[in-house]
Amino acid sequence: MEPNLQVLREGDLDHGFAGLVRSYPGAGKILGCIQCGTCTGSCQLAQDMDYTPRRIIEMVRAGLKDEVLSSKAIWYCASCYSCTVRCPKDIKVTEVMYALRALSLRRRRSRSVGLSPVFYSTFSRLVNTLGKMYEAGLIVLVALRSNPFRLVKLAPVGGRMFFQGKLGLLPKRVAGRAEIQKMLAKTAALQAEALEARRSPGGGGVIDAAGDAGAHDGARLHGRAIPGSLETGVLP
C-alpha cells in the first residue's frame, strides 16, 4: 500500500457521509471506533486492500466519500465476520462493508474496481427475478456483462462440476414470485420515504433516530458525546 500523503481541505469532505452510512442496518456504531486496528489485524484480505478496514472506518467518519466509495478495499471483504466478532466497540464492520458496497453501486462509483460490482448486482437481479439462485446463469451472465473470455477460463471448473452433476443447467423458480416482487417494491417504497424524510428540512422519522447527518457528526467527532447504539435506519 502506497502512503497517502494527500492534503485534505475542509471543502473536500462530505460531512453527511458518516450519517448516511450509519443509517444502514447494523452500521450505527461507527462513531465509537477507537482506531485500534483489531479489524485489520483480523482480516485475511487486508493485505490485498488499498485501504485497510480500520482506515476505511476512519475515512467514512472524516467524510472521504469519493475515496471510500471508489476504493477497491470494500470489494475484498469476504464477509467472514472475524472483525465483527472481535471489535471491542461492537462495530459490525462486515455490515458497514455491505452498506459501502450498496452505496458504491448506487452512486456508480464502482466501475473501475473489476468484476465485483457486476457479480453482486447480477446475483441480486437473478434472485429478485427467480426467487432462487441460478448458478449456471450467474456464471454466464457475469461473463457476458464483463468479459466473455471469462467463460473460457471458467470452463475447466464448470466442466468438472457439470460431470459430477453439480451444475444444473436449468433455473429453478419460486412459485410466489409475484409475492416477492410486492415485498421488494414495498421495501423500495419505504426506503424512498425514509430518504425523503432525511432530505427534508428538519429530517425526521426513522433516519433521524439513527443520528443524522453532517455538521452534527463532525461536532461529535470533535469531542462531544458519542451517541450510543442506535442501530436503526433503512436507507436509501
Add this chain to the structure above:
Amino acid sequence: MRYAYYPGCSLKSSAYDYERSTRAICPELGVELEEIHDWNCCGATAIPSVDPTASAVLAARNLALAEATDVNGAEAVTVAAACSSCYAMLTRALNYYREDPAMRGLIGQALAAGGRTLAGTVKVKHLLEIIVNDVGLEAVKALVRKPLSGLKVAPYYGCLIVRPKGAFDDAEQPMALDRLLAVLGAQVVPFERKTKCCGGALMTTKEKSALRLNEDLLHEASSKGADVIAVVCPMCQMNLDAYQSNVNTAYGTHYRMPVMYFTQLMGLAFGLNERRLAVGKGTVSHAAVLKRMGV
C-alpha cells in the same frame, strides 16, 4: 424431532451431495425434516452488498413461511439449515427483526405487502448444532457401526457457522465438529485454521486472493497428515474441492485432498451405502478415504 427444513439453493444444485447425505442420516438420528414450502434464496453474502435491507426482507420471507410449517404441534418452529451462509443470513434477518425496531417495522410492512406475517418466535439452527445439541453425541455414538478408525480428519468450520454470533459454539475455537468426528471414531487432527475463511464468493470476483486462502487451508491440513477435510458448508466444499487444481496450478503444489461433508462421514460411520450419501461426487476423488476405511 421435527424441523422446518431450509435447504437453500446450493443444496439443490452444486451441493446435492450434501442434501442427499443429510436426507440419508437424518432418519437414523430421529430428525424429521419438513421442507419449507416455496422457500426463496436467503440472499447469501451477495444481496446484502447490493441492498442490505432488501436482503433481510428476502430472508425474512422464509422465516414467515417456516412459522407456517407443520412441526407436529411443537410450540415453536425451529428451522434447520445445512448451509452456513443460509444459516447466517436467516439468523441475520431474525436478529434485525427482533432487536432493531426500525428494521422490524420495515420487514413487517414489506412482508405484509406480500400477504405474509412474521411473529418472530421461530428459531434458526445449523444442522451441526441440531445433531450435536438436540440429538446428542451419545445417540450418535450408538449408531456407529463402522467407526472411522485410523481416518485422520481435519475439522473445518469456516466462518458463517460460528460468526457473527457464535450462538452455539465459540466464534474462534469451536469444538462441536471435533467432538462429533471423534465420536465417529475418526482421528481428529488439531486444525488451527478451522475458522479461517475459504474466500466464499471472492473465488469468482477476487480469485487470486481466494486461492491464497485455500492454499493456506490445504497446506495446513496436508502438513498435519489429514486424509480428508470435513466441511459444514457448500461454499467451503466448492472452493476447496472444485478449485483445488487451480490452487495447485497457482502455487505449484500437488494437493489431492478429499473434501467431504460431515454428513457423508457420519453416513459412512453409520454403515450406510455410499451411493445414498453421494460419496465419490467430489472433484478430488474420495477413493483414498474409502480405502483407508476398508469400504
